[in-house]
Amino acid sequence: MGSLLLYLICLFMASTNVNAFPGFQKREAPFDQVRTRLNRHYQDAEEDEPDKYFHEATFHQHYDGRFGDKKLKYEERLSHLSALIQTYFSTMNDIGAETWIMHGTLLGWYWNRGILPWDTDLDVMVSERTLYHLAEYYNMTMHHYHIPGLNTARDYMLEVNPHYSEDGIDSSNQIDARWIDTETGLFIDITALRRNRTVDSAGAEDEADAMMVKDKHHYLYDDIFPLRQSTFADAPVKIPFAYPELLTEEYGEEALSKVFYEHHRFNIEKGEWKTLRFSELHGLSGLSRNTSYWGMRLPLKHG
Incomplete structure (x- = not known):
C-alpha cells in the first residue's frame, strides 16, 4: 500500500511539473514540440544572435512562424488582436497576475480605449514577482477559449523566455514572455518591470524607486503604481498611473x-x-x- 501511494504521488508530481518546469533551453520551443496546424515552420532564426530565444516569422516580425504562415488582412487582424488581449487579461485575472498595458497599446487606449488599427502587435508589462510566478507554474501552458466574435475555438500559449531571470539590458532577449495565438501566430509581448539594481537614477529618493526593463526603458515606481482600472478592447485592464507623462516621454506630445x-x-x-x-x-x-x-x-x- 505504501509503495502504491508513493508511486501515485510521484506520478502526480511528474504530471503537474510538465508545465511548471519544461526543461528551459537556450532556444525557442522547437517546431516539432509545439502543437501547430502547420507542417513546416516560418521562423527567422538569426545566425548572428545565437543566444536569442524568441524568433519572429520570416514574413513579418510580429508573427510567430511556428504557428502563422502569412500576414492577416487588415480587416481580419483587428478582431484577432482583440481576442488576443481579451483572453490574455482573462487568464491573468484568473491567475491573479499583476499586469498592465504599455507602449503602443497604451497609446491606443488613450485615444479610444481600442487597438490602433495599424498596429500589428500588443505590449503589456508584468511585475517581476508575477514573471517568476508565470515561469514557475504556467510556462508552455495552453489556454482554450471559445471566441464569440470569431465563431471558433482558439488555443493560446504562454511561453516564458528562459533568460527571464537575468537582470540588465539584453538586446537579444528583451522580451521576457509571450502570449501567442496558435492559430494565426499573432502574439503579445510581455516584459517585466524590475528594480534597477545597478544605477542610482536621478530623481529617485532611494534605489527602490528606480525601475527598468530589459529594452532600456527606465521608470520610477510612481510612474507605474498605483495602477488604474480601465477597459481596453472591451476587456477590463490596468494602466500605469502616470500614463500622460509616460506617453509624452515615449512618443512626444504630438502623438496625443x-x-x-x-x-x-x-x-x-x-x-x-x-x-x-x-x-x-x-x-x-x-x-x-x-x-x-x-x-x-x-x-x-x-x-
Whole structure:
C-alpha cells in the first residue's frame, strides 16, 4: 500500500511539473514540440544572435512562424488582436497576475480605449514577482477559449523566455514572455518591470524607486503604481498611473493630439480611427502642421 501511494504521488508530481518546469533551453520551443496546424515552420532564426530565444516569422516580425504562415488582412487582424488581449487579461485575472498595458497599446487606449488599427502587435508589462510566478507554474501552458466574435475555438500559449531571470539590458532577449495565438501566430509581448539594481537614477529618493526593463526603458515606481482600472478592447485592464507623462516621454506630445496618422484620421465625434480614402490622402498632401487638424488636442482622461 505504501509503495502504491508513493508511486501515485510521484506520478502526480511528474504530471503537474510538465508545465511548471519544461526543461528551459537556450532556444525557442522547437517546431516539432509545439502543437501547430502547420507542417513546416516560418521562423527567422538569426545566425548572428545565437543566444536569442524568441524568433519572429520570416514574413513579418510580429508573427510567430511556428504557428502563422502569412500576414492577416487588415480587416481580419483587428478582431484577432482583440481576442488576443481579451483572453490574455482573462487568464491573468484568473491567475491573479499583476499586469498592465504599455507602449503602443497604451497609446491606443488613450485615444479610444481600442487597438490602433495599424498596429500589428500588443505590449503589456508584468511585475517581476508575477514573471517568476508565470515561469514557475504556467510556462508552455495552453489556454482554450471559445471566441464569440470569431465563431471558433482558439488555443493560446504562454511561453516564458528562459533568460527571464537575468537582470540588465539584453538586446537579444528583451522580451521576457509571450502570449501567442496558435492559430494565426499573432502574439503579445510581455516584459517585466524590475528594480534597477545597478544605477542610482536621478530623481529617485532611494534605489527602490528606480525601475527598468530589459529594452532600456527606465521608470520610477510612481510612474507605474498605483495602477488604474480601465477597459481596453472591451476587456477590463490596468494602466500605469502616470500614463500622460509616460506617453509624452515615449512618443512626444504630438502623438496625443495628431488626428492624422498612418493613412488614418481620428473621427472625434465617433471616437474612432477611420481609413482615409485616396482622394482624402491627396487632399492632405498640402496640409500644414499649423492647421487646426495637427494642433487639435484631446483632453487627458482615465477610467
